[in-house]
Amino acid sequence: MARVAWHDARVDDRSLVDTVLDGDRDTFRSLVEREQVAVYRACLRILGRPHDAEDVAQESFVMAYRALGSYRGDGPLGGWLMRIATRHAFRRLGQRRDAAELNPEIGLSAPASDPLTALLSGERERAVRLAVAGLREPYREVVALRFFGELSLDAIATATGRPLNTVKTHLRRGLERLRADLGREVAA
């Protein structure tokens, strides 16, 4: 049985969105406050830089606000938002990788007393990020939504409009490819 993520808490998102579409921006603020932790965390896990993650999370919410009329209400709003955010974060990551790496990523984990340990830990985190970012679609999206966005497979299926079994297959194949990529990274 699939574990249910916290995003799946049944709230009548459709009615909240309708309220926003009727011009009530305070309702949108409550939606932002409800989802901001998950969205920011997913962006941080993808990008590895708090400042970038904050920018991308903010832009994702604005993008979601603009496109709110296209939300059909057939799944939790958190999944819909998370899909926008992860896509935007990967897009930003691609732009960043295209540009020169002037500002190296910092490690997300707590600073270690030993500099060598901190360095190794940071390298390992970077390897995971790059391995996930290097996956082909749709595997990358499913892996990111499940592990970085912490959505349940049901929520991913609803958010992406794919059958649940297809999502399971994508996740399994994504993990297989990730295993091979991470093995190469570790060996290198």
Next chain:
Amino acid sequence: MSRSPFDPSEVDGSLDPRDPAVEELERYATIASDQAPGNLADRVMSAVAAEPTPRRGLMAWLVTPPSAGRPFARFARVTVLGATLVLAVAGALYAGELARLVRNFSVGSTPQPSPSITESFEPSPSQSISPSPSVSPVESESESPEQSGEPSAAATATPRQSTSQPSPTGSEDESKSPSPSQTPEETDTTEPTSTST
């Protein structure tokens, strides 16, 4: 651990619980912060304040302004919509033309009105023919008062004569009539003549 740790049973148990990729991802997920920046909601709302109220449905998709990093997004949307409309119209026209060609082809190869006539008229000559050779000509005369009391020989002759009759109307039937006495074509040609006579 992350807030909703991965369970291999989610993918129907086909994964090893100690899968190294899952372990790496789970370990990585635990280290990212669980707290959003304090002013994120304020920043979002100040950015949203400059935005118009979002629209619903298809208009939301069309009218949504492109994001900063995608200046050609609206152009791409309109292009996609236009291309879809053009394709739909072209597809409808092509389908109509194809249907017309198929209809013409089927009409040219097999004449449609004749089979309906043959089915309705075929039994009557065969019934009148079959008793005539077996039974004496007297019976056949008495049985068919409508056909001017002609004997069975006349009845058997009429189909073959009639096969030669349609030749002025269609050359295809003439080529078919000398060929073996196939029931469909021959009866096709016989019936119009029998009805006309």
